[in-house]
Amino acid sequence: MICELCGKEMERTTPILIEGTVLRVCKECMKFGDASKIGKKEVATKSAIVERLEQRQRRMQPKDVYVEEETIELVLDYPRLIKEARMARDWKQETLAAKINEKTSVINKLERGDMRPDDLLVKKLENELGITLKEKVPVIKSESKAAGSKELTLGDLIKMKKE
Ligand SMILES: [Zn+2]
Numbered sequence: 001m002i003c004e005l006c007g008k009e010m011e012r013t014t015p016i017l018i019e020g021t022v023l024r025v026c027k028e029c030m031k032f033g034d035a036s037k038i039g040k041k042e043v044a045t046k047s048a049i050v051e052r053l054e055q056r057q058r059r060m061q062p063k064d065v066y067v068e069e070e071t072i073e074l075v076l077d078y079p080r081l082i083k084e085a086r087m088a089r090d091w092k093q094e095t096l097a098a099k100i101n102e103k104t105s106v107i108n109k110l111e112r113g114d115m116r117p118d119d120l121l122v123k124k125l126e127n128e129l130g131i132t133l134k135e136k137v138p139v140i141k142s143e144s145k146a147a148g149s150k151e152l153t154l155g156d157l158i159k160m161k162k163e
Contacts, residue, residue: 005029073137074122079113085129086111100124
């Protein structure tokens with residue numbers, strides 16, 4: 001029989017699990033896979049193995065932490081807030097526009113949600129209408145430079161097994 005990993009001709013090969021694939025390998029190549037999983041009801045899928053490797057990588061990088069932060073964002077219902085505050089004062093769009101030195105079309109667009117006000121415009125609207133258009137939103141951010149797109153390969157798996 002031939003070892004399906006290194007290609008050596010062997011009298012005996014043993015089935016092992018590497019990245020969700022069963023390979024018949026020689027004694028020497030057995031360390032690269034997981035023989036204990038073979039024959040069990042739950043055969044690990046590739047994604048499960050990759051997940052386990054990623055979990056292990058995370059454990060090996062204790063500084064790879066997720067931190068919670070806050071960011072200031074424009075509230076989602078700013079069009080409604082602006083319109084309601086203006087109506088409450090019995091102002092026309094023209095009135096509000098004149099007070100904050102903007103075109104009426106700008107107010108119209110804001111109230112339709114067709115335009116996001118920039119910081120300066122937000123300030124003017126908040127001051128003039130006595131409303132709050134920005135809110136704190138928590139964000140989850142990864143501080144790790146290594147985290148993300150790097151895909152684990154069979155080479156990584158073998159490297160890890162050898163450690
Ligand atoms: Zn082999």
